[in-house]
Amino acid sequence: MTQKKPSNTERRRIAQEKIAAQRKAEARRQRTATIAWVVGGVILIAGAGTAAYYGINSTNKAHAKAAASAQASDPSIDKSASLLATTAHQSDGATVDGVVGSNEMENLAYHIHAHLTIYVNGVQKNLPYGIGIIPPYSLDTSSGSPFVSGGSAYYYLHTHDETGIIHIESPNNHVYTLGNFFDVWKQPLSTTQVGPDKGTVTVYVDGKTFTGDPKTITLTKYKNIQLDVGTNVPFKNFSWPSGY
Template identity: 55%
Template sequence: MSQQKKPTKAERRRSAQEKIAAQRAAEAKRKRNIRIASIGGAVVVVAGLAVLGVSLAGNSGGSAASSGGSTKITSLPTGGKPGAQSFDVSSQLLATAQNEATGQTIDGRVGSNNMEQTAYHIHAHLQIYVNGQQRLVPYGVGIVPPYQIQNNGSSYFVGGGSKFYYLHTHDETGVLHIESPNEQKYTLGDFFGVWGQQLSSSQVGPAKGTVTAYVNGKKISGNPSDITLTSHENIQLNVGKVMPFKNFDWSGSGE
């Protein structure tokens, strides 16, 4: 009996990028469904983003306030086409990478180099929900521009930059790459430090509210920044509304 051929890394990466494209297409369809006409012409109005409670302010300096564990989205990045210096600006992001570290060591242990380090090489997955809406981790966190971006039509993959942190992302799949010159304990808080975003039991990036964390399907207590990153670990953070844990399929990730 012949064995089924194992997908190549390129095929697995293409599959992951196709998932991103499908997700963006679904978001575009949702936005089209909420267009309304105004006097003098058609105006696109994004509705349904405001709910009571927690406040999600974008990187434009908007303020965030917490009340009752729900979410109010006050500002989000706007869309755009990335270039060599461009950060991910998808409207589906939790936050852009514009505040990310630029070469300095983070938390005394997360350094950077002009090449990826592979002596210690594992991957974890992070997905984030804010009041029930999934928010993506941007491509290029922990990769210092200028970017070398591969365009797959409707999704992007950062293949290079001027520096690589030991913790970084290449795309929007939520896969965190832990690539270090030596085996080291790294935490989710370290990754958020590289990202330039806050993480605590009451805040995830710009979103404030009660944070419920799951690791491999198990609810955990305490500060989510203390979660140790391990191989093929599945982490889910919920701000406000608690969503059922969703497992990540590593078989199609290429990692």
């Protein structure tokens, strides 16, 4: 008997349950990490500051080297033909535009979402899962489409799936931009180019035409952004699933 594929509504429900479970797990890890930092601070005050500094610095360098290697070799990296570009060459954990990427867990103090849709000559191009998440990935495909439920480190700006939802998760309410997101992804963005595709770029923000530099668009709660490269596609609103 052929197994019935889950509906879009069912997939969204499953994805929401995953996110909720992930948030609880991250909150538990954050509490553990806070205790570790307090203990580390006491050690620094006790006179081990210099050694701790060099130890942390060496750890960060080692992490960046390992992350770069993982980016190039991890078989779980999204390679779907529908993508604008893959994450194979994205940032490796170093801070980009003030967006920290060496976090071993997600920051949930400030947690909002924006959405990005991209069309190239009338054809929709998806964002890959794992932008801003350092491999190796833990992939969950139980809903019928991949969802990154874990990675070795997170940027404040990242994607868990191909829905176009950008997660903004940071320790404070600093406002980041679409340019920051593309810089983490290491893809170009301008009025004449989006990722590898060139042409006149028409920009919509919440249904209204935006004529400025797309890099400056702020990523605020529930903002819907659409980029059309070449052929102009009328704005298509994104229906936010419950739980975001």
